[in-house]
Amino acid sequence: MSRRGVHGPNSALTEFLREKGINANQIRARFLAREQAENANTNTGSSSADSSATATPATSTTPTAPTPPAATTRRTRSARASAATTPAKGKGKARVLKKRKREDSDDDDDDDDDGDFNVFDYASKAPEVGQQAFCAECDSRFKVTAYSKASEDGDGLLCPPCGRKSAKEEKELVRRAGAEKRTRRVQARKALDAESAGPRSLKDLCIKFVADHIRDVEEFGDLESGVMQRICEILARNRSLDSATLKLFTVPQSEKLTLHDCARIETNELKSIAAFMPQLRHLGLYHAGSATDDVLSYYAEKLPHLESFHLHGAFLVTPTAYSTFFTQIGHQLTSLTLSNTRNTPTLIHTITTTCPNLTALNLSHLTRLDNTCISHLSSLQFLTSLDISHSASEITDAAITPLLESIGSGLTHLDLSGLPSLTGLTTSAIHACCAHLRSLNLSDLPLLSASDITSLFTNWTKNRGLVKLQMKHLSLVDDDALKAVVAHSGRSLEVLNVNSCAELTKEGVMEGLARCERLGKLDVGFVRAVDDEVVEMALGRGVSWVSVWGCAKVTACCGIGRGVTVVGREVEGL
Amino acid sequence: MSAEAENDQESVLLVSNDGFQFLVKKSAACKSPTIRSMLDKRSNFAEARENRIHFENMTAPVLEKVCQYFYYFDKYKGMKDVPEPDFISPELALELLFVADFLDC
Missing domain, CATH: 1.20.5 (Single alpha-helices involved in coiled-coils or other helix-helix interfaces)
Known part of the structure; x- marks a missing residue:
């Protein structure tokens, strides 16, 4: 201590x-x-003489009269028991006996009692055990016992015959309450065991029907590819995209396939995609935990037209297998995503040497993407879209600045979110190099200050204006920074995310909105100053989607017209 | 038909994109959270005022299946041995899945 x-x-x-x-x-x-x-x-x-009987209830907090029957029997009984033995709790049973004796013998105590008890509630005035009382219902005289029941309306006690009548009802109540509790428990258990009573949802029924009849794929009729893509997404969201339902989408003539959830598709099924769809140009596999080295080498062999390849979460694939894959078909790839997978600096080097034609590269959420890897990327001269967000290794300005100097002029999309070591040096490199940038993501860069943002957008004459800007969690961004943003990009900006920029004020946001001419999507979540007026103004200026999570001042009164979406109002959750 | 539906608070009129109308018990139709929120008086949607929902994205055969499902669910709600539904047909299964996703039911 x-x-x-x-x-x-x-x-x-x-x-x-x-x-x-x-x-x-x-x-x-x-x-x-x-x-x-x-x-x-x-x-x-x-x-003090003759007042011990009155002092005892004064110190105890339990009421000394039977409680009204609103409570369950068990509780009433225990309350009554405690009423009878309340003093015993503190000082032993001898006192109770003494007290009872005194109550019986000294009638003249009553006046004193009343005087002392004026400050206490009605309960302490109720007749004591052993006293005579009149039944609240039938007015007959009876002796109060520990088992006497209180009347329904709460004033007075019931005589034993009347009490017995109400006891039956009370018992019934308790029984019903117990039954309800049991049903609730059973339901909770069923919910946990995923065995629900009643029919399943229409979605589940349809999915099951489709899976059961997958052999007769032709019978499902022809739907346009957009709808099929949407159905694929629905299945993925329901986590029911598996070996059976996969057959719906492996159409031989198709050139494009995106599976948003491959978690339940086995290795062999993944391989079969290449066998069924030799024409594939675009392949996207998300949550591809079952993809192995084998799958990749099979794809390299069987997919001669592959141009765009996106692989997320393929933890089993080794860097060596990737290297072989890129050596084989890297020259034809124009768009590549590798995220949440194993990588080494050598692998990144292989990609840059074997895939010279890449225009889009996404290397997000990699554990070992560091400054060395970033320096290799400078050789990708055709790159227009680059995403190196959320690397678990440290990436600093020292690597980003030379990279932007060499390839920044060609970039239209840049995502640097979640790289916590980046500072104002990066934004000044963007200012100096990225003339054609249209989409910029600077979310989760805690070291960026408001002045960094301001100087990025001030006199940025090289750039014609951004279409999409994300500044999520840049807690230092203030009204001046936002003013600089809209002064530069206001005419072109279509998507703006200022989520959690807590320094922004209502006036600042409204002033910013006033200068945005084409804004369609706005995220002002957790900007506490945003209220109904701001949202209404945004909708009035043509914004069709607003996210207002955590904006407590946006209320149910906020006028929302047709065809627009406001997500995250507090009232909607209630 | 429509005027009748307006007055009748127990049922709601569902209209397909090709003009077919289905008068459905409101309690059954409210199985779908989408429909429930459309009919929520507080939202002051036209659907809630007129007690009539026009579905641009559903043809009559699909909407008919949806209504059948509402009654199927209403009938077997909370029961243990639910028979497999017999109204899903292969040619409509995918469209129905599409619509079920929209209705969130």
Whole structure:
């Protein structure tokens, strides 16, 4: 205790209590104080003549009369029991007996009692056990016992015959409550075990039907490819894209296939895609955890027209297999995505040497993408779209600046989000090099200050204006920065994300909106200053989609017209 | 028909994009959260005021299947042994899946 800051090993509970500032000594001191006060009370009680009976209920907090029947029987009974034995709790049963005796013998105490009890609630005025009372229902005289019931309306007690009548109803109530509780429990268990009663959803029924009848694919009729793509997305979202339903989409003539969820498609099925669809030009596989080296070498062999290849989450594929794959077909690739997978600096080097024609490259969420890897990318001269976001290794300005100097002029899309070491040097490199940039993502770059953003967009005459700008979680961005953004890109901006830019004020956002002419999509989530007026203004200026999560000032009164979407209003969640 | 539906708060009129009308019990149709929110009085949507929903994205055969599903669900709600539905046909299965996703049911 005396050595502050030095602790031995502790249990989680001790740690929790310390964090909350709960201290054993304080609790003990409080207890002692309470006990002292109680002692003092009882002492005065026993010393003043004839008033010990009144002092006892005063110190106890339990009501001394039977409770109204609104409570369940068990509770009523226990309350009644405690009513009978309340004093016993503190001072032992002897006192109860003494008290009862005194009540029976000293009738003249009653006046004193009333005087003392004026400050207390009605409950303490109710007749004591053993007294005579009149039934609240039939007005007959009876002796109060610990088992006497309180009347329905709460004033007065019931005589035993009347009490017995209500007891039946009470029992029935309890039984029903118990049954309800049991059903609820059964339902909860079923929900947990995923065995629900009742029919399944129409979506599930359709998916099951399609899966069961997959052999007769022709019978499903021809739907246009857009609809089929949408159905593929629906299946993926339902997590029911598996070996059976996959057959719907492996149409031999098709040149494009995107599977948003391959988690339930086995390795052999993945391979069969290449066998069924030799014409494929575009292939996208998400959550491709079952893809192996084998699959990749098979694709390299069987897909001669592949131009665009996107692979997410292929953890099993080794860097060596990737290298072989790119050596074989890298020259024909124009668009490539490798995210959430194993990589080495050598692999990145292989990509840059074997895929010289790449125009779009996405290397997001890689664990080992560092400055060395980034330096290799400078040789990709045709690159127009680059995404190196969320690398787990450190990428600094020192690598980004030379990269942008060599290929920045060609880039139209740049995503640098989630690289926490980047500073204003990067934004000034973007300012200097990226003349054709249309889409920029600077989300989650905590070191960027408002002045960095301001100077990026001030006098950026090289650039004609951005179409899409994401500045999510740039907590330092303020009104001036936003002003600079719209002064430069206001006429072209279609998508703007200022989520969590907490420094923005209502006036700043409205001023910014006033200068945006083509804005269609706006995310102002967690900008607390945003209110109904701002949202209405945005919708009035042609914005068709607004996200307002965490904007508590946007209320149900906000006028939302037809055809526009406002996501995340607090009232909608209630 | 439409005037009748307007007055009748127990049912709702569903209209397909080719003009076919289906008068459905409101409690059954509200199985779909999409329809439920369309009919929510607080939203003040035209659908809620007129008690009539026009589905641009559904043809009559598909909407008919949807209505059949609503009654199928209403009938077997909470029951243990639910028979397999017999109204899904191969030529409409995919369209129905598409629509079911829209209706979120």
